[in-house]
Amino acid sequence: MDPIKTRRDGAILEVTLDRPKANAIDLATSRIMGQVFAEFRDDPELRVAILTGSGEKFFCPGWDLKAAAEGDAVDGDYGVGGFGGLQELRDLNKPVIAAVNGIACGGGLELAISADMILAAEHATFALPEIRSGTVADAASVKLPKRIPYHIAMELLLTGRWFDAEEGHRWGLINEILPANQLLDRAWELARLLASGPPLVYAAIKEVVREAEDRKFQDAMNLITKRQLRTVDVLYSSEDQLEGARAFAEKRDPVWKGK
The missing domain is CATH 1.10.12 (Lyase 2-enoyl-coa Hydratase; Chain  A, domain 2)
Known part of the structure; x- marks a missing residue:
């Protein structure tokens, strides 16, 4: 099955990560995402992208550890945009909205903070648990201290603790918190506003x-x-x-x- 679903409506592209059960990203999926976002970047008719996950439980837990156990190298070829297609995509000069519909941890949280705006469902939760598996949340270590207060970012990186959407909003990481059944509608409303702009x-x-x-x-x-x-x-x-x-x-x- 295609792990990435896309929906195009006028100048807006919706990108849905769809890899049951948890929407984890392996190397092949990351390369597909990079291609999708590179095509979005280069298409003059597209102006705004929405990134979300399928289902109600997971936005994305990041790296697919099962795939890693079967041979996917953690330092393998993630594709043109780096992990998840967004983190290292050059010259992406169009707005991207992350609609976080559930758990966003590890690389999933790093993917969300690569967007320009983050909307979150009320039940969404977040963490950077890499510390517990003996590795570094590399993109988050670079970006998070520039997004929220330094000491809070360091606490999250050094402890790997979970936090909810309300706390994320309080620190300025999340733009809006919405009931789950209103999340995508609001993302599209915001995307249409941006698509009508210059x-x-x-x-x-x-x-x-x-x-x-x-x-x-x-x-x-x-x-x-x-x-x-x-x-x-x-x-x-x-x-x-x-x-x-x-x-x-x-x-x-x-x-x-x-x-």
Whole structure:
């Protein structure tokens, strides 16, 4: 069976991880996910992606340990986007929403925090239990201390303890908590809002945020003002930039063309 299900509606792509019983990711599944998200990145008609898991219990528990026991190498070929197709995918300048429908632990939590926004079902739970199996949550060790307070991130990494959606929301990791039966509806509502927005601006925002992360403020601003970032240069020379100004002057909604 295909471990990844996709649904396309207009400019929105829904990607569902569907590997019973727990939606764990093996090497083959990771490579498929990388291909799916690379095609999403490169398709000019697609503007927003939603990532979720099948069923009501698991979003994703991360690495498939059963597959590992049968020969999948933990340092094997994860595919073009790294583990889960998102963590290392270059130039992904479109919004991605994670709709966490259940347990998200280990690599599953790392996958969720690779998205731009996280919606969670009320019953969703989270953990980074790698410490208990003698390994490192590598992507989380890089990203989590930049997403939430340092001491909380270190506690989660060093203890591997579980936390619920409410705590995740309190630390700013989760945008919204919803009843399970409303999770995907809200994800699609948010995706439609984003899909109606200016895609060139979104691309510039994502590249600026990415490039500015490890730079001093003025160095990052110089990249922008001197148009040294590709997406910013495209935006400042685009029809959409003129359309935004005209729509404001004419007191109407802009019509974005993405060019």
